[in-house]
Amino acid sequence: xxDIGHDLGRAIxxxxxxxxxxxxxxxxxxxxxxxxxxxxxxxxxxxxxxASVRGHLDLLELADELSEESRGWLAALxxxxxxMGRVIDDLLLxxxxxxxGHPLVARPVDLRQVVADAVDVVALTASRKGxxxxxxxxxxxVTALGDADEIDRVCVNLLSNAVKYTREGGSVTVDLALxxxxxxxxxxxxxIGISAGDQERIGTEFFRSTNxxxxxxxxxxxxLAIVRRVIDRHHGHLEIESELGRGSTFRVRLPxx
Ligand code: ADP
Numbered sequence: 299x300x301d302i303g304h305d306l307g308r309a310i311x312x313x314x315x316x317x318x319x320x321x322x323x324x325x326x327x328x329x330x331x332x333x334x335x336x337x338x339x340x341x342x343x344x345x346x347x348x349a350s351v352r353g354h355l356d357l358l359e360l361a362d363e364l365s366e367e368s369r370g371w372l373a374a375l376x377x378x379x380x381x382m383g384r385v386i387d388d389l390l391l392x393x394x395x396x397x398x399g400h401p402l403v404a405r406p407v408d409l410r411q412v413v414a415d416a417v418d419v420v421a422l423t424a425s426r427k428g429x430x431x432x433x434x435x436x437x438x439x440v441t442a443l444g445d446a447d448e449i450d451r452v453c454v455n456l457l458s459n460a461v462k463y464t465r466e467g468g469s470v471t472v473d474l475a476l477x478x479x480x481x482x483x484x485x486x487x488x489x490i491g492i493s494a495g496d497q498e499r500i501g502t503e504f505f506r507s508t509n510x511x512x513x514x515x516x517x518x519x520x521x522l523a524i525v526r527r528v529i530d531r532h533h534g535h536l537e538i539e540s541e542l543g544r545g546s547t548f549r550v551r552l553p554x555x
Pocket of ligand 1: 506
């Protein structure tokens with residue numbers, strides 16, 4: 299009788315713990331949902347005034363009577379507005395690919411094209427910085443099932459980070475291959491690397507490394523959060539290998555179509 303009473307007591311305790319945990323999970327989901335909606339609303343509200351600022355900057359640039367100095371100030375304003383626009387776009391995308399965001403519409407995507415487009419985006423920055431880009435694309439199509447724009451952002455974010463966090467004269471290698479039922483995209487750099495502690499937190503929204511060399515570069519900590527979420531919703535995997543001072547390899551595995 300004692301045993302039965304004891305077992306019953308434990309069962310009740312377990313049920314209560316389960317209920318409490320269930321409640322906590324629901325609350326956390328609701329909070330995450332709220333955060334996603336807040337980010338998206340704020341970003342939307344910032345988009346219109348910024349478009350107006352950029353429109354007026356364009357008009358000012360057309361004026362004839364501007365001095366060289368004023369043109370310099372306008373160019374600086376324009377760069378600031380462009381950067382603001384990129385942060386807003388990142389916030390909107392983050393909300394879109396988040397849990398409460400839009401469902402994924404998956405279509406076959408030839409990753410060779412996506413990688414080639416992403417290389418075009420970073421090529422100018424890389425050459426200005428003296429970073430060599432090696433691109434190895436197979437002769438046959440490597441097709442993943444997913445959203446082309448989202449996968450494109452994964453490639454652009456990984457590649458631009460690789461270029462950004464590599465010192466002048468270093469190199470970045472992009473490689474694409476089919477491995478069984480997976481499309482594998484590998485982006486390696488000989489850059490500043492990421493400590494083991496930071497590797498665990500990387501991809502968390504707004505996380506930036508405290509490594510002084512990384513801090514010296516401007517950024518928001520949104521790029522890899524987007525990468526992670528997009529890969530998750532495509533049922534893929536992200537692997538990171540990195541050593542401080544030696545470089546990093548980011549490997550993306552996506553289900554092949
Ligand atoms: P950020 O806008 O700061 O670049 P990300 O989300 O793209 O944001 O990256 C988060 C952090 O991860 C960066 O601040 C940087 O410290 C680190 N990181 C990302 N990619 C690399 C890389 N290829 N090499 C070294 N550090 C990197």
